[in-house]
Amino acid sequence: MTSLHAVRSAPPPGTDPLPQGGSPSPAGSALPGADLLAAVLAGTPEGEQPVTHVHRMPVRDSRTLPWPAWVSPELRARLEAQGVRVPWRHQVEAAQLARDGAHVVVATGTASGKSLAYQLPALTRLAEDPRACVLYLAPTKALARDQLGSVAALADPSVRPAAYDGDTPVEEREWVRRHSRWIVTNPDMLHRGVLPAHQRWSSTLRRVAYVVVDECHAYRGVFGSHVGHVLRRLRRICRRYGAEPVFLLASATVAEPAAAATRLVGAPVVAVTEDGSPRPGATFALWEPPLTDRTGEHGAPLRRSAAADAATLLADLVERGARTLAFVRSRRSAESVADQARSVLRDRGRGDLARRVDSYRGGYLPEERRELERALSAGDLLGVATTNALELGIDIAGLDAVVLAGYPGTLASLWQQAGRAGRAQRESLVVFVARDDPLDHYLAHHPRAVFGRPVEATVTDPTNPYVLGPQLCCAAAELPLVPEDLADFGGPAARARVEELVAEGALRRRPSGWYWAGRGRPDVDIRGSGLAPVTIIEGDTGRLLGTVDGDAAHATVHTGAVYVHRGETYVVDELCVDDAVAVVHAESPEWTTVARDVTDLAIAATDRSRSLGTVTAHTGVVDVTNQVVAYQRRRLGTGEVLAEFPLDLPARQLRTRAVWLTLDERAVGRAEVGDAELPGSLHAAEHAAIGLLPLLATCDRWDLGGVSTGLHPDTGAATIVVYDGHPGGAGFAERGFAVLRRWLQATRATVASCECESGCPSCVQSPKCGNGNEPLDKAGAVRVLDVVLDELAAAEEADATEGDGGPAPAPDRAGSCGGDADDLVF
Ligand SMILES: [Zn+2]
Ligand SMILES: [Zn+2]
Numbered sequence: 001m002t003s004l005h006a007v008r009s010a011p012p013p014g015t016d017p018l019p020q021g022g023s024p025s026p027a028g029s030a031l032p033g034a035d036l037l038a039a040v041l042a043g044t045p046e047g048e049q050p051v052t053h054v055h056r057m058p059v060r061d062s063r064t065l066p067w068p069a070w071v072s073p074e075l076r077a078r079l080e081a082q083g084v085r086v087p088w089r090h091q092v093e094a095a096q097l098a099r100d101g102a103h104v105v106v107a108t109g110t111a112s113g114k115s116l117a118y119q120l121p122a123l124t125r126l127a128e129d130p131r132a133c134v135l136y137l138a139p140t141k142a143l144a145r146d147q148l149g150s151v152a153a154l155a156d157p158s159v160r161p162a163a164y165d166g167d168t169p170v171e172e173r174e175w176v177r178r179h180s181r182w183i184v185t186n187p188d189m190l191h192r193g194v195l196p197a198h199q200r201w202s203s204t205l206r207r208v209a210y211v212v213v214d215e216c217h218a219y220r221g222v223f224g225s226h227v228g229h230v231l232r233r234l235r236r237i238c239r240r241y242g243a244e245p246v247f248l249l250a251s252a253t254v255a256e257p258a259a260a261a262t263r264l265v266g267a268p269v270v271a272v273t274e275d276g277s278p279r280p281g282a283t284f285a286l287w288e289p290p291l292t293d294r295t296g297e298h299g300a301p302l303r304r305s306a307a308a309d310a311a312t313l314l315a316d317l318v319e320r321g322a323r324t325l326a327f328v329r330s331r332r333s334a335e336s337v338a339d340q341a342r343s344v345l346r347d348r349g350r351g352d353l354a355r356r357v358d359s360y361r362g363g364y365l366p367e368e369r370r371e372l373e374r375a376l377s378a379g380d381l382l383g384v385a386t387t388n389a390l391e392l393g394i395d396i397a398g399l400d401a402v403v404l405a406g407y408p409g410t411l412a413s414l415w416q417q418a419g420r421a422g423r424a425q426r427e428s429l430v431v432f433v434a435r436d437d438p439l440d441h442y443l444a445h446h447p448r449a450v451f452g453r454p455v456e457a458t459v460t461d462p463t464n465p466y467v468l469g470p471q472l473c474c475a476a477a478e479l480p481l482v483p484e485d486l487a488d489f490g491g492p493a494a495r496a497r498v499e500e501l502v503a504e505g506a507l508r509r510r511p512s513g514w515y516w517a518g519r520g521r522p523d524v525d526i527r528g529s530g531l532a533p534v535t536i537i538e539g540d541t542g543r544l545l546g547t548v549d550g551d552a553a554h555a556t557v558h559t560g561a562v563y564v565h566r567g568e569t570y571v572v573d574e575l576c577v578d579d580a581v582a583v584v585h586a587e588s589p590e591w592t593t594v595a596r597d598v599t600d601l602a603i604a605a606t607d608r609s610r611s612l613g614t615v616t617a618h619t620g621v622v623d624v625t626n627q628v629v630a631y632q633r634r635r636l637g638t639g640e641v642l643a644e645f646p647l648d649l650p651a652r653q654l655r656t657r658a659v660w661l662t663l664d665e666r667a668v669g670r671a672e673v674g675d676a677e678l679p680g681s682l683h684a685a686e687h688a689a690i691g692l693l694p695l696l697a698t699c700d701r702w703d704l705g706g707v708s709t710g711l712h713p714d715t716g717a718a719t720i721v722v723y724d725g726h727p728g729g730a731g732f733a734e735r736g737f738a739v740l741r742r743w744l745q746a747t748r749a750t751v752a753s754c755e756c757e758s759g760c761p762s763c764v765q766s767p768k769c770g771n772g773n774e775p776l777d778k779a780g781a782v783r784v785l786d787v788v789l790d791e792l793a794a795a796e797e798a799d800a801t802e803g804d805g806g807p808a809p810a811p812d813r814a815g816s817c818g819g820d821a822d823d824l825v826f
Contacts, residue, residue: 030322030400033283033429040316050309053286053447059427063276065092070099071120072127078154079116087120088113089276095120097270098210098248105216105249107257108275110419114250115147115214117272119154122210122248126159126181132209133181135234135245137190139218141165144184147214151182165189177204187219187227190234191526195478198237206241213249217412217458219264220698221730222467224460226526229471232266232462232488233478240479252412253454254698260458266488281427284418284451288434288444291755296639297773300760306435307333310385310405311340313431318353318383319345322400322429323376326385327417329406330564332588334359337385337405353382360386391416400428406435407443410698411456434762438691439701441762442750449695455742459697459731461657463493466728472497473506473522480513532580536565539573539583550580551726552702554628554649555595555768557582561631562593577649591633591642597770600625601707601721603714604655608737612791614667619737622658622723624705627651632772639761657729659737660721661788668718671783675710678718681780682708683771684764685747686720688781689736691766692747693722697735702768704732741792748785751778 031039037054044050064086067076087095094106094117106117122134136151138144144163151161161182162168166189168176176183177200185194194201211234213219219227231247238245249261249269258271289304296302310326314337317324326341328334338359345354358381360372372390375381376399384390388408402421408414414432421428432450434440443450462468468490475481475489486494498514501507508517516522525533533547534557545565548557553575557563561572563584570584606620628649633642663671673681686708690701705725712719724730736743754763759778766773 030426031320033281033401033427036317036320036322036401036429037283037285037431039320040313043316048290050287050289051285052288052444055284055286055447055451057279057282057284057427057451059281060277060279062278063089065089065276068092068096068099068120070124071095072124074127074156075120075123075154082153084116087116090272090274091117091120091276093274094118094248094272097272098122098246099124101246103247103249103261103265103267103269104272105251105257105261105269106272107251107253108273108277109253109279110415112275112277115150118210118212118248118250119151121246122182122212123151123155123159125209127156129209130158131207133183133204133207134210134212135190135208136182136184136212136214137186138184138214139186140215141167141186143214144186148184151184155182164193177201187230188526191226191230191474191524195230195233195237195474196521198240198478202241205238206243208238208243208245211245211247213247213264215251216249216261216264217251217254217410217698220458220460221703221732222464222726222728223527224264224458225462225464225467225730226471226524228264228266228460228462229467229475229489230526231264233471233475235266236475236485236488237478251458252410252415254412255454255457255696257458260460263460263462264458266462280422282418282421282430283427284430285432286434286444286447286450287431288441289436291760296761297641297765298759298776300758300765301756302639302760303436303762306405306433306440307337308340309433310403311337312344313403313433314338314341314357314383314385315344315348317401317403317429318357319348319350321382323379323381323398324383324401324403325390325399325417325420326383326403326405327388327391327408328385329387330569331359331387331566332564332569333405334385334387338383341383341385356381357383358385360384360390388413388417390420398422400426402428402430404430404432406433406437407440409694409700411450411454414450436761437767438688438747438750438763439694441754442692442695442746445753446746446749449746455696455739456694457697457735459699459735461729461731461734463490464657464728464730465493465497468494468497469501469506470522470524472501473516473518474524476507476514477516477518477521480510480515481507482513534575534580534582536563536570536582536584538570539585545570545584548582549726551654553580553582554626554652555597557584558595558628558631558647558649560593560645560647561595562589562591575649589633591635594632594634594767595628595647595770596630596632596644596772597626597628599627599705599707599770601658601712601723603658603660603712610737610740610795612788612795614664614670615788615791616662617659617737617740618662619657619659619733621729622656622660622721624654624656624707624723625651626654626705626770628770639767654725654727656724656727657733658721658723659733659740660715660719662712662715662717662719663784663787664717667787667791668784671780671787673777673780673783677777677780678710679708680775680777681784682710682718682720684751684759684776684778684781685784686722687764687766687769687773687776688751689720689743689747690722692750693732693736693743695746696739696743697732699730699732701766703730741789741796744785744789744792748782748789751785752782754778 097104098121159181162176162180164176164185261269289309291301294302314326342354418430434444507514534553536545569588571587573583575582602623604621610617632644686706706722708720751763759776
């Protein structure tokens with residue numbers, strides 16, 4: 001969030017703690033959150049208890065500090081005129097660190113006014129030094145535009161904030177370079193536009209005092225690893241012109257923000273994590289739909305869908321006058337949730353209310369958003385089902401309730417969505433409805449994972465050779481590399497990569513350094529993962545819809561696949577592998593598709609091993625050969641297999657990083673799994689482990705792959721492998737190795753606590769299993785995980801020095817969190 005949220009006036013206890021000044025509730029009749037929840041639950045059938053946990057988020061009063069004496073008086077006057085009487089503590093702490101010359105990351109909650117933390121030192125510096133300038137990097141254009149307005153309102157006229165991105169007309173670019181002192185751009189533009197043309201930018205680059213990296217948790221995985229190098233290149237070029245800018249980063253609350261930011265910038269970064277902003281009260285319920293009589297793959301029981309429960313909740317809440325947003329996964333789902341909610345209301349004789357429920361199916365046009373804001377604020381609309389399009393960049397604070405149908409993938413998104421609720425005077429209600437999925441199931445039963453100290457870390461791996469190599473070429477093309485540069489780019493890994501690049505003829509060694517030896521400039525796509533992306537084209541119109549990652553293309557846009565792009569559903573007419581093009585048409589069939597593949601995995605190198613008695617954990621490099629051989633049509637909702645079609649796609653090689661466990665015969669014996677159960681037990685543990693890694697690393701289960709076998713030729717033992725699904729790895733497997741015990745504890749808890757008898761989508765079945773979820777042995781998986789966890793516990797007792805918690809104190813986002821004594825200790 002970049003909009004300015006600081007203390008406008010310290011609220012007296014018990015009154016509106018929201019700084020945004022949200023409009024008063026026109027409905028005016030909605031109950032407090034806890035009462036809304038009770039009212040909704042009163043309607044659930046006897047014997048059904050979907051709520052697994054209720055968390056009270058008390059009103060949090062603000063903690064402030066006086067204005068630092070160095071803040072420019074004009075800036076302070078402008079802020080005060082906007083109603084910011086006194087800054088919050090984290091804003092001052094971060095601003096002071098940056099003022100003193102430290103790179104700093106402020107990692108606090110949604111709407112905690114992180115922008116003020118960097119605006120104070122940056123704008124003060126611009127006021128003090130009429131030549132100084134600031135580079136501001138945003139991951140999205142919407143955020144960039146927000147930022148322009150915010151800075152323009154605070155800065156003196158000489159700052160001339162301006163955007164320099166793909167949309168900036170060529171004739172304006174020169175003006176921005178010459179005159180703007182607050183340049184709003186993005187990593188892509190730095191990479192392609194600014195750094196390769198650094199001579200043209202030299203007068204700006206020598207004057208850069210601060211570089212602001214907003215929403216830096218967005219830079220993760222392979223893309224984040226590239227961005228890390230773009231920032232290193234920026235620092236190197238600035239140094240060349242005599243500038244040493246201070247980096248100011250803003251992040252969502254994540255685990256280990258200092259470590260993540262340090263990895264991103266390539267220099268030590270200090271974290272400020274204690275949030276001093278006030279927060280309205282809320283009742284936050286975790287909700288898991290019950291198992292039903294319906295069955296899916298191999299007769300597994302299925303839960304009622306999160307969308308169905310979200311629709312009923314939406315109707316219930318609207319009926320009680322609560323202005324409610326329901327977040328769902330796709331636009332189609334938004335429409336169907338709104339439809340279902342309307343029909344529930346009509347069945348109850350409330351056709352009047354049904355008319356006040358809608359789905360947000362507009363695009364991203366500002367006027368459509370404003371109309372929605374207006375209709376919600378005025379109370380014309382009471383309930384809206386939406387995709388995450390309304391998660392950011394829209395001002396509809398002051399809602400009575402928010403329903404989240406399914407985990408949105410990261411805690412940052414979850415809090416962003418939940419933060420849409422929060423209103424004057426009364427506490428609001430947030431309901432997280434779990435999907436039929438291991439991570440959702442885990443979260444529904446482990447409130448501390450949601451409300452406690454965050455365990456999810458923003459993961460990047462700048463030493464990925466597929467990132468490092470191209471980036472070193474870019475750096476050398478900008479300015480010859482000298483040995484001293486290499487420390488920044490990864491030290492020994494960079495040195496080794498440079499030698500390889502020389503051998504490959506990409507770089508040329510000369511006495512004054514390593515030079516780019518190729519023609520023109522290196523062509524490096526920082527959003528790609530190595531394989532050429534596949535272009536998606538709508539056949540009827542020839543319209544270019546977008547691209548999918550090359551790695552994922554065979555599994556997601558094969559001929560016949562049902563593919564959801566930006567919330568719209570399409571069916572693929574043909575995937576042309578040679579041209580890297582998928583031709584699609586808009587269609588929403590009653591089924592989804594799942595690819596079936598065969599995977600072969602060889603261990604290329606073991607980097608680190610950790611012996612745990614009868615079990616050993618490893619991390620290293622693997623070669624994965626994968627071939628998508630068929631796909632299945634599965635009925636929406638139940639997953640029932642309707643038909644299977646063969647596919648003729650070439651096998652593909654992937655060299656990547658992995659984490660793997662080997663269990664020797666004693667371990668297998670202790671787990672009491674016979675030869676017949678062993679493959680299913682390992683396979684089930686692998687599926688659940690893949691489902692749970694996104695709890696600890698900012699990835700998606702689709703970013704990961706796995707292989708398990710009772711006897712792997714390369715290890716000679718029972719083996720479970722989880723690998724990064726991107727060439728060279730993205731840091732996910734490394735993270736899994738580093739937090740192995742927490743990861744497997746969560747995995748074990750998920751499988752053991754699931755009420756199904758022998759495996760279901762909430763525990764060990766995987767929607768992406770290339771083997772049709774066979775064989776799977778749920779009970780055996782629990783016993784295998786028990787043995788591994790026993791060995792890990794024994795090893796850690798022996799070490800007694802384990803723990804990867806950073807020195808920073810945990811942000812107090814949650815308040816008290818009682819009633820989960822069975823929870824894991826994070
Ligand atoms: Zn289950
Ligand atoms: Zn599988």
